[in-house]
Amino acid sequence: MKEFTKYFIVISLMFLGFWACQPPTTSLSFSDADITYEGRILMRDTVAELIWPGTSVSIRFKGTGLSATLQDLDTANYYNVIIDDVPTAVIHTDTTKRHYVLASDLKKGVHTVQLFKRTEWDKGKTLFYGFKLHEGSKILSPPKPKKRKIEFYGNSITCGYGNEDTSDQDRWFGYFQNNYETYAAITARHFNAQYHCIAKSGIGITVSWFPMVMPEMYNRLDPTDSTSVWDFNGYVPDVVVINLFQNDSWIVTDPNNEQFINRFGEQAPADTTIIQAYENFVGSIRGQYPQAAIICALGNMDATKSGSAWPGYVQSAVLQLNDPDIYTCFFPYKDTGGHPKVDEQRQMASQLIKFIEANIDW
Structure with missing residues (x-):
């Protein structure tokens, strides 16, 4: 782990289990218009497939935290969590469908969270089902598309x-x-x-x-x-x-x-x-x-x-x-x-x- 950059941490399943105790109250499907995608995204009937390197999913909300529902088709993918344009954590997805906490205990106010695929497509595909906002959080309209x-x-x-x-x-x-x-x-x-x-x-x-x-x-x-x-x-x-x-x-x-x-x-x-x-x-x-x-x-x-x-x-x-x-x-x-x-x-x-x-x- 010493080789890994000091600016990131890997979210372990232990922490996921801990944060799972915090009940999210608002769910957004992967197809919700308030979600912003970048990259070539394969949209299925029930899920979005994240495949290419640099693919990302973003959301803007008012509140203190949210989770993403993900399932990997392999075990080699990693994602950056970018909160308000600052990389804060790394997630290692696995083949179990689960809720990954991307942000928690944020200061009350407006935030943007981006899930960014670090790895290339030979590391497998990730199924993105949607977001779950923590209690008291509210989804906001996305920013205007970058020109x-x-x-x-x-x-x-x-x-x-x-x-x-x-x-x-x-x-x-x-x-x-x-x-x-x-x-x-x-x-x-x-x-x-x-x-x-x-x-x-x-x-x-x-x-x-x-x-x-x-x-x-x-x-x-x-x-x-x-x-x-x-x-x-x-x-x-x-x-x-x-x-x-x-x-x-x-x-x-x-x-x-x-x-x-x-x-x-x-x-x-x-x-x-x-x-x-x-x-x-x-x-x-x-x-x-x-x-x-x-x-x-x-x-x-x-x-x-x-x-x-x-x-x-x-x-x-x-x-x-x-x-x-x-x-x-x-x-x-x-x-x-x-x-x-x-x-x-x-x-x-x-x-x-x-x-x-x-x-x-x-």
Whole structure:
């Protein structure tokens, strides 16, 4: 537990049992209009499925506390509890449907509570049934929707893989992953923008560490279901950031890799093939969002190391697209082991924020 950031605590079942003694009196279904969602949310008849990293559920109320009714389909998901814009706790959901206390003993007044998914979709789905307000609390109308919208397509860097693992072991457990402290989420908060994060550790454009690439995943509502199609009209971002190719850069040099063989056979793809694949993917995004500014980013791992060909591939694809609203932004190689930690993610966010401020009027 020493590795975990001092700003958070994990809510244990012991505390849940204790707080369960406080009777909530007002219930809100997951479909209530006063609940605000961000991210691609799969709405079922009786429940909302929280799948993608950075997905969040928020509520505004007057009172002292509330609970959320949740059930995980795995045991590897973690959520931040954000009270009045301040991260206050971490919840580890499990496969039992239960009420998780998000806030209690607050000062009387108006509060906003956000439940934010730290972990990516390979850690499983969480079923969100609704909120229960504590005695004397009153639901309030949500704030006006944020005017700006941003969307990210990325890999483990964008997910936040291991960003809170300070042991240098770069462990994959959900406990060490915090999408809230990624360059993507930090940038979204800086601009007070709605946030969608379409990302998966290990994914690439031409090849991944598993049998799916981003061009096959980007248009899904449920990433685990090829028939689950996202309606791009439901969320039209002003800015799209694409940070991919890190995994491609590794796998294309390993002809013994299973996915190399599945995608390429015996011969690594030519430079022109790689560039065309990137151009095709960005073109697909442009087809969905004709008016968006698109930032083709790369880094901050060794795909941007001095001498790497991959920034050049991105630049070549963007030049061929010949679109004045498509940009490149490369994060310098961090030159440290493993995935970027929180401080490195913040450095990336600072660079991206400055880039957007300098180049995009939104």
